[in-house]
Amino acid sequence: MREDEARTRLLARRAELDAEDAANADSRDTVELQQDSVGRLSRMDAMQQQAMAQATERRRKAERNRIAAALARLDQGEWGWCTVCGEQIAERRLAHDPSIATCLKCASAG
Template sequence: MIDPVDRLRARAAELDALWARLDADEASVLSDRADATADDEHDPEGSTLSGEWQRIDALRRSVLDERAEVAAALARVEAGTYGTCVVCGNAIAPGRLEARPMATTCIDCAA
């Protein structure tokens, strides 16, 4: 069984790397959109630059949301409250934390 805190730290690093890749992708798309000769809106073979930018933007928002969840879980680790349900105060089952290390509630309260 992998320690949930180690999984949180690893996931934070993965999300940070993904964020950096998405930044580079966004910069590339914005550069292409600024090119007056880039007329992809009429290309039936591929996605448009606007569509690609929207996809990247949606991925960035998803990464940002998950990164905030991971940061909050790591803050709970530092505060000594990690693994305690924020609703009822009981311990969150180890299996739940293994499956979802960012969990803030026990199974009963999540239902």
């Protein structure tokens, strides 16, 4: 995978994450506990959905951080090289996920 192709894919994925965050913003809002209009099970369901939305947001944030780090490695000319051992990362591994920072050997060891 060429560096310009990797950059394009990383930027596109970051834009997708931003769009998902915007679309699901209300799912993470505080659950209102209205005893008179919503039953106990409905409140519990709403709280569970809120917790799942917050967990999804944390995963998107972690992925966004990996993307930012990969873009920084691209800018520094270090993309495609393992951040642990310094060896070149396999082409197929980078093609699967251009934000990967480690070779398979180092990823398996950690």
